[in-house]
Amino acid sequence: MSTDTRVAVNKTYKLFIGGKFPRSESGRSYEVYAAPRGAKTSRTFTDPAFLANVAKGSRKDARNAVQAARKAQSGWAGATAYNRGQVLYRVAEVMEGRRSQFAAEVAQAEGLSSARADAVVTAAIDRWVWYAGWSDKFAQVLGGLNPVAGPFFNISAPEPTGVVAVLAPQSSSLLGLVSVVAPVIVSGNTAVVLTSQDRPIPAITLSEALATSDVPGGVVNLITADTAEVAPWLASHRDVNGLDLTGAAGVSGLDWGDLEAGAADNLKRVLRPGGSGVTAVEPDFTATPALSRMTTFLETKTVWHPKGT
Amino acid sequence: MPTFDYAPAPESRAILDIKPSYGLFINGEFVDGHGASFKTVSPSTEEVLAEVSEADEQDVDAAVAAARTAYGRVWSRMSGADRGKYLFRIARILQERSREFAVLESLDNGKPIKESRDIDVPLAAAHFFYHAGWADKLDHASLGDDPRPYGVVGQVIPWNFPLLMMAWKIAPALATGNTVVLKPAETTPLTALLFAEVCQQAELPPGVVNIITGAGSTGQTLVEHEGVDKVAFTGSTGVGKAIARAIAGTRKKATLELGGKAANIVFDDAPIDQAVEGIVNGIFFNQGHVCCAGSRLLVQESVADEVEEKLKRRLGHLRVGDPLDKNTDIGAINSAEQLARITEMTEIGEAEGAQRWSPACELPSTGYWFAPTVFTGVSQTHRIAQEEIFGPVLSVLTFRTPGEAVAKANNTPYGLSAGIWTEKGSRILWMADQLKAGVVWANTFNKLDPTSPFGGFKESGYGREGGRHGLEAYVKTGAN
Numbered sequence: 001m002s003t004d005t006r007v008a009v010n011k012t013y014k015l016f017i018g019g020k021f022p023r024s025e026s027g028r029s030y031e032v033y034a035a036p037r038g039a040k041t042s043r044t045f046t047d048p049a050f051l052a053n054v055a056k057g058s059r060k061d062a063r064n065a066v067q068a069a070r071k072a073q074s075g076w077a078g079a080t081a082y083n084r085g086q087v088l089y090r091v092a093e094v095m096e097g098r099r100s101q102f103a104a105e106v107a108q109a110e111g112l113s114s115a116r117a118d119a120v121v122t123a124a125i126d127r128w129v130w131y132a133g134w135s136d137k138f139a140q141v142l143g144g145l146n147p148v149a150g151p152f153f154n155i156s157a158p159e160p161t162g163v164v165a166v167l168a169p170q171s172s173s174l175l176g177l178v179s180v181v182a183p184v185i186v187s188g189n190t191a192v193v194l195t196s197q198d199r200p201i202p203a204i205t206l207s208e209a210l211a212t213s214d215v216p217g218g219v220v221n222l223i224t225a226d227t228a229e230v231a232p233w234l235a236s237h238r239d240v241n242g243l244d245l246t247g248a249a250g251v252s253g254l255d256w257g258d259l260e261a262g263a264a265d266n267l268k269r270v271l272r273p274g275g276s277g278v279t280a281v282e283p284d285f286t287a288t289p290a291l292s293r294m295t296t297f298l299e300t301k302t303v304w305h306p307k308g309t
Numbered sequence: 310m311p312t313f314d315y316a317p318a319p320e321s322r323a324i325l326d327i328k329p330s331y332g333l334f335i336n337g338e339f340v341d342g343h344g345a346s347f348k349t350v351s352p353s354t355e356e357v358l359a360e361v362s363e364a365d366e367q368d369v370d371a372a373v374a375a376a377r378t379a380y381g382r383v384w385s386r387m388s389g390a391d392r393g394k395y396l397f398r399i400a401r402i403l404q405e406r407s408r409e410f411a412v413l414e415s416l417d418n419g420k421p422i423k424e425s426r427d428i429d430v431p432l433a434a435a436h437f438f439y440h441a442g443w444a445d446k447l448d449h450a451s452l453g454d455d456p457r458p459y460g461v462v463g464q465v466i467p468w469n470f471p472l473l474m475m476a477w478k479i480a481p482a483l484a485t486g487n488t489v490v491l492k493p494a495e496t497t498p499l500t501a502l503l504f505a506e507v508c509q510q511a512e513l514p515p516g517v518v519n520i521i522t523g524a525g526s527t528g529q530t531l532v533e534h535e536g537v538d539k540v541a542f543t544g545s546t547g548v549g550k551a552i553a554r555a556i557a558g559t560r561k562k563a564t565l566e567l568g569g570k571a572a573n574i575v576f577d578d579a580p581i582d583q584a585v586e587g588i589v590n591g592i593f594f595n596q597g598h599v600c601c602a603g604s605r606l607l608v609q610e611s612v613a614d615e616v617e618e619k620l621k622r623r624l625g626h627l628r629v630g631d632p633l634d635k636n637t638d639i640g641a642i643n644s645a646e647q648l649a650r651i652t653e654m655t656e657i658g659e660a661e662g663a664q665r666w667s668p669a670c671e672l673p674s675t676g677y678w679f680a681p682t683v684f685t686g687v688s689q690t691h692r693i694a695q696e697e698i699f700g701p702v703l704s705v706l707t708f709r710t711p712g713e714a715v716a717k718a719n720n721t722p723y724g725l726s727a728g729i730w731t732e733k734g735s736r737i738l739w740m741a742d743q744l745k746a747g748v749v750w751a752n753t754f755n756k757l758d759p760t761s762p763f764g765g766f767k768e769s770g771y772g773r774e775g776g777r778h779g780l781e782a783y784v785k786t787g788a789n
Contacts, residue, residue: 257558301748
């Protein structure tokens with residue numbers, strides 16, 4: 001090794017709570033490795049490289065994140081739809097400027113070629129743009145006037161459910177993550193997200209993009225953690241209003257039915273994982289999303305007023 | 310001044326042909342259940358009206374199997390237009406037999422005939438008429454790609470609006486192509502069983518609608534049945550949570566319409582006389598057996614005395630008594646059990662220090678009765694301000710600013726409905742934005758319509774019934 005090779009400055013990977021980057025209150029971290037490339041028997045096989053010690057979020061970190069999300073929720077929901085749309089679009093802009101970093105991290109995390117990783121980053125950026133456009137349209141598509149049989153003005157419109165706990169997909173570390181977070185926040189919900197457990201680094205970089213994209217602190221909170229350890233606390237948390245179980249697929253020792261049962265304590269709105277029966281399967285995130293990712297975390301409010309002179 | 314009393318004006322029971330006993334309606338015909346039979350009584354007199362079969366597990370199996378067969382062989386293969394025609398037929402027959410349904414409903418439930426006649430029955434018919442028109446237009450309902458039915462739906466309904474809740478459940482399920490097994494409440498099975506006759510007269514294919522009677526255990530067997538693809542429940546928040554737990558980890562879908570503790574908020578610029586009518590309608594409609602009842606009155610401090618005085622004067626003129634009398638405003642409490650619950654909650658209200666008031670009114674000596682009751686001096690932490698009483702009991706609280714009204718209104722685990730009384734338009738819209746409630750009535754209360762989605766925020770449940778939104782609960786879309 002030549003003497004002029006620079007020693008790189010490695011980053012400490014931390015949580016993202018309330019717009020800040022704290023370490024886990026537990027003081028714990030866990031080792032994250034790159035996905036192996038090639039087949040184990042082939043000559044091109046490489047042992048997974050050590051990437052970083054990542055903060056290992058705890059129950060207390062999750063509760064702090066719920067507090068931050070609650071604090072941010074009314075302000076975010078109260079922003080105009082136009083404003084929320086611009087903020088989501090801004091996330092896409094900031095990601096575009098950091099494409100190469102995202103692509104390199106996705107390639108390492110998911111074991112993809114650089115061309116395929118690049119395509120994933122493109123799709124993730126475009127997904128923000130797609131949802132940015134929904135911010136001032138979903139209410140028109142989903143709401144409207146009801147022609148009641150009487151002299152009344154009657155209108156229904158969707159509103160955000162509140163604070164949503166999201167289990168981000170385990171495999172699709174960036175596109176999957178964006179595909180579950182954007183539909184939750186576009187309507188004015190705030191999110192507490194457990195990132196992919198073994199592939200958390202693209203999520204941590206996304207938190208840096210969010211922090212510099214006019215997304216108010218607390219709207220998205222990202223926790224790197226042992227999913228099976230922390231998810232039950234979020235599922236049963238009484239100040240959480242919704243639960244997205246997409247990322248329950250592929251987590252050993254985690255029964256999504258138990259999480260859903262915990263969510264029943266305060267009747268959280270639950271988005272079940274893909275698959276059939278008890279089997280949870282991670283969906284294909286390249287397809288155009290279904291509206292159910294948004295509508296599961298929307299409440300219809302109907303207002304009546306008499307007409308008269 | 311001379312006093313003008315109302316002469317009795319009872320609606321005749323002669324129109325009814327109540328059978329001494331009823332079986333279960335499975336696969337288009339009445340069959341005997343295998344459980345012990347039970348009696349349904351008229352709550353206003355405690356007269357036994359009929360014996361009703363209780364469905365056990367074997368009967369639930371049979372009903373679900375009938376619904377499955379009807380789904381696979383007939384209903385899922387039928388065109389939407391033809392499904393709609395059956396629903397139109399049902400709507401028309403309900404209209405034709407409306408007097409019969411109204412009298413039976415008031416007899417079995419205890420509600421005033423003017424309500425069953427003018428609200429429950431016409432709205433039930435309107436629900437079928439509205440949903441009939443959707444059956445062949447689901448592709449235009451913005452429900453997502455390729456909307457299709459789940460299959461067999463298990464439905465459990467409460468005793469407060471027996472026929473109307475049944476219509477809310479059955480009409481959208483059938484319009485979207487599902488088949489149904491429905492369990493009416495234990496204390497009010499008769500109009501659902503009369504509806505079974507309507508299905509026969511409409512020549513609805515056997516098994517498309519199955520009605521099974523019984524108590525809570527029958528309902529639990531139904532919602533947990535493996536052959537049921539979707540559950541729809543209206544009732545208490547406690548049971549709703551138990552259902553959510555029971556179906557956790559399965560692929561069974563649920564809609565839950567649960568309890569409420571609605572705030573009816575009166576500002577100082579409100580039209581006070583109209584507001585008083587709205588307050589009375591809000592909590593004393595249907596004896597307060599209404600999940601969206603305005604059971605908390607939040608009145609702005611500056612007009613609290615005036616509103617209280619006018620409210621008490623108005624309550625002095627309410628007529629409590631025979632549900633079949635056309636002049637009756639308040640009928641009987643539905644059951645001895647519910648009467649005990651209301652009595653207990655009002656005793657707790659007194660013990661916690663709120664002031665109790667009722668107008669002078671004579672209650673009948675037999676049956677289950679409770680005088681309209683108002684509590685003043687109620688604070689946020691009192692149980693009568695937090696828990697659903699489900700009876701003719703109003704808790705009065707005061708506020709000073711709109712912000713305080715919102716904070717107090719939202720300070721319950723429920724979020725079903727709310728009322729706003731003010732002449733200021735911008736305040737109505739601001740308040741409507743702030744209130745965490747699925748239905749907000751401004752300068753009106755307790756209005757319902759088939760086109761208008763109904764359902765709650767928070768622990769008042771999830772899913773909507775009525776309107777385009779109500780269809781969403783009964784279809785799957787896309788690749789799911």
